[in-house]
Amino acid sequence: GENVEQHPSTLSVQEGDSAVIKCTYSDSASNYFPWYKQELGKGPQLIIDIRSNVGEKKDQRIAVTLNKTAKHFSLHITETQPEDSAVYFCAASIRAAGNKLTFGGGTRVLVKP
């Protein structure tokens, strides 16, 4: 089955700096890669996603890049703000196999004011 690894497990940045989280996946058939943000005491919330036919996608301060050959994808947050502090999860799935998302282990991001 699919295996998703996520690094780093914790990330501390100064407000205004950029944050980058990297994930690798094992199943080359995976074609959908979402990122979820989980705030304390809440459920994960989708912040951005990318499909395998696209190399990069941007939404305001967040962007995701995908390298299918290397089976890597990354989340980039620019101009970080204290409200960006949360746990971020990457995930991967094979669309044709239903919506069985395999999540990475999570990255706890702390943005210091």
Added chain:
Amino acid sequence: DTAVSQTPKYLVTQMGNDKSIKCEQNLGHDTMYWYKQDSKKFLKIMFSYNNKELIINETVPNRFSPKSPDKAHLNLHINSLELGDSAVYFCASSQEARGNEKLFFGSGTQLSVL
């Protein structure tokens, strides 16, 4: 209005007891899920139902039995609770029929087995 709501939010119980967690979504979605998040924050899918039909059933002990009375509800019943069942359980939903993989999660049920 809460899109995906699950009850209770906290559940503290003794080993060996039977308990249920309820989940309801008002988004009109056709697919619902149960995920387990352990103490290290690792999220793993347990079950998925599409239009009341079981689609995904991961390697979960058969003490866990999901029940979907209709498209808007997916409950989780757990028999003979064990210490290792302590975790946060998340319900989620999505609209598969439109090819939309976006999951909407509930706020979780923190289960503590003593």
